Amino acid sequence: xxxxxxxxxxxxxxxxxxxxxxxxxxxxxxxxxxxxxxxxxxxxxxxxxxxxxxxxxxxxxxxxxxxxxxxxxxxxxxxxxxxxxxxxxxxxxxxxxxxxxxxxxxxxxxxxxxxxxxxxxxxxxxxxxxxxxxxxxxxxxxxxxxxxxxxxxxxxxxxxxxxxxxxxxxxxxxxxxxxxxxxxxxxxxxxxxxxxxxxxxxxxxxxxxxxxxxxxxxxxxxxxxxxxxxxxxxxxxxxxxxxxxxxxxxxxxxxxxxxxxxxxxxxxxxxxxxxxxxxxxxxxxxxxxx
Numbered sequence: 001x002x003x004x005x006x007x008x009x010x011x012x013x014x015x016x017x018x019x020x021x022x023x024x025x026x027x028x029x030x031x032x033x034x035x036x037x038x039x040x041x042x043x044x045x046x047x048x049x050x051x052x053x054x055x056x057x058x059x060x061x062x063x064x065x066x067x068x069x070x071x072x073x074x075x076x077x078x079x080x081x082x083x084x085x086x087x088x089x090x091x092x093x094x095x096x097x098x099x100x101x102x103x104x105x106x107x108x109x110x111x112x113x114x115x116x117x118x119x120x121x122x123x124x125x126x127x128x129x130x131x132x133x134x135x136x137x138x139x140x141x142x143x144x145x146x147x148x149x150x151x152x153x154x155x156x157x158x159x160x161x162x163x164x165x166x167x168x169x170x171x172x173x174x175x176x177x178x179x180x181x182x183x184x185x186x187x188x189x190x191x192x193x194x195x196x197x198x199x200x201x202x203x204x205x206x207x208x209x210x211x212x213x214x215x216x217x218x219x220x221x222x223x224x225x226x227x228x229x230x231x232x233x234x235x236x237x238x239x240x241x242x243x244x245x246x247x248x249x250x251x252x253x254x255x256x257x258x259x260x261x262x263x264x265x266x267x268x269x270x271x272x273x274x275x276x277x278x279x280x281x282x283x284x285x286x287x288x289x290x
Contacts (some may be wrong), residue, residue, distance in 0.1 A: 007031075008046075008087050009060045009161070010075075012135045013094030014128055015113050016101040018145045018153045022094060023062050025157045029283075032056040038067040039074060042089075043081040050085060065131045066113045073134040093132075093139035100146040101125050151287045155183075162283040163249055169242060170249040170281035171274055173267040175209070177259030177288045186253035190231060192262040196221045199261060208289060209264025218265050228266070232273055239274070249281075259288030 009026065013019050020035075027033045037045060042061070049055040065072065079089050096104075105112060105121055114124040136142060145153055155174075163170035176183055178193065198204040198214050207214050218224045235252065242250055252270065254263040264286050271284050 006055055006087055007058045008082070008089040010042075010079075010089050010091045011060055011062045011094070012064050012072075012075075012091065012132065012139070013143075014096060014101060014125070014132065015065070016104045016110075016125075017094035017096040018143075018148065018150075019062060019064065019094050021150055021153055022092070022157055023060060025154045026058075026060040026161070029058070029158065029162050031058040031060040033060045033062075035062040036066050037061050037063055038070045039063050039072055039078055040070060042075075042078045043085070046082050046085055046087060063135075065128050072131060075135060076138055090141070091135065091139045093136050093142045095136065095142055095144050096146045097144075098122070098125055155285055155287070158283055158285045159249060163281045169247070170283070171239070171271070171279055172249055172251045173271040173282070173284045174251055174253040175259055175263035175267040175284075175286045175288070176253060176255045177257060177263070178255045179257065180259070180288065182255065183251065183253050183287070186251045188235075188250070188252045190252075190254050190266070192227075192254050192256040192266055195224050195227060195256075195262050197257065197262065199258060204261070207261070208286075209261050209266070210268060210286075214261055214265060215269075218262065228269060231266075231270065235270065235274065236277065239279075259286070264289065 009031070011019055011022055011026070023033050023035055034045070042063070046055070063072070063075065075091070079091070082089050102121060102125070112119075112121055112124040112128075114127055115121070117124070117127070119127060143156070148156070159172060162172075174183055174186065178191075182189055196218070198207070198217055201217065204214050204217060209215070209218075239250065252267075254266040256262040267284050267286065271282050275282050
């Protein structure tokens with residue numbers, strides 16, 4: 001059986017549009033990530049990894065205007081050379097309107113990478129648009145993040161890239177805090193606020209539902225045992241009946257007060273359960289852990 005072709009995602013776009021968040025999210029999805037690679041190094045970088053048999057199955061590379069002496073307009077040429085190596089590089093371009101970019105830089109108090117040229121922030125944004133215009137035109141996907149917050153951007157990447165497009169149905173287990181609102185597109189929503197809260201244990205408070213201490217604590221609670229058993233039975237009964245639906249994925253969301261302990265624990269535990277049941281396309285997303 002032939003190994004699947006490697007996946008290469010090139011991440012580019014404007015500073016402040018969410019590129020760093022995107023790259024970190026791809027890293028969380030087990031992509032091998034490289035940031036700020038000079039565009040002309042792309043073919044040699046791929047060749048070296050192939051030669052040393054270190055090319056990962058999933059790779060994400062950040063290429064943008066921070067590389068001072070790179071000609072970004074040559075990316076099309078370098079992508080062609082990579083394609084000759086048997087790898088189809090997809091270009092993902094992140095954008096946002098000027099008003100949003102100005103607000104984000106003001107909120108974070110970060111300097112724009114092109115401010116080193118002595119430009120004001122509006123001038124730096126305008127100059128970066130000029131430098132990256134060719135990339136935007138060549139992009140396979142342009143993502144306007146003007147109306148996205150961090151959680152929405154991370155969730156978009158998870159649902160777009162964690163799942164294979166040729167599978168009939170994928171499952172996304174999500175945790176959230178009720179105080180920040182229920183996920184708008186959740187198909188199943190379960191309230192975990194009725195369960196014992198590890199927050200009130202000083203030793204567990206700094207941890208999350210992914211940590212052993214919290215898992216061990218909740219595993220021993222009779223209410224949690226009953227809750228998990230009933231939710232497991234419900235999902236085992238009804239999720240298989242959704243396979244013939246036209247949707248590509250189903251979101252099962254668990255909410256608690258802070259979105260850190262109980263909901264995370266439940267999302268992870270139920271995701272493990274359905275994987276054992278034979279579901280191949282399963283991902284988790286913890287909105288409040290960012």
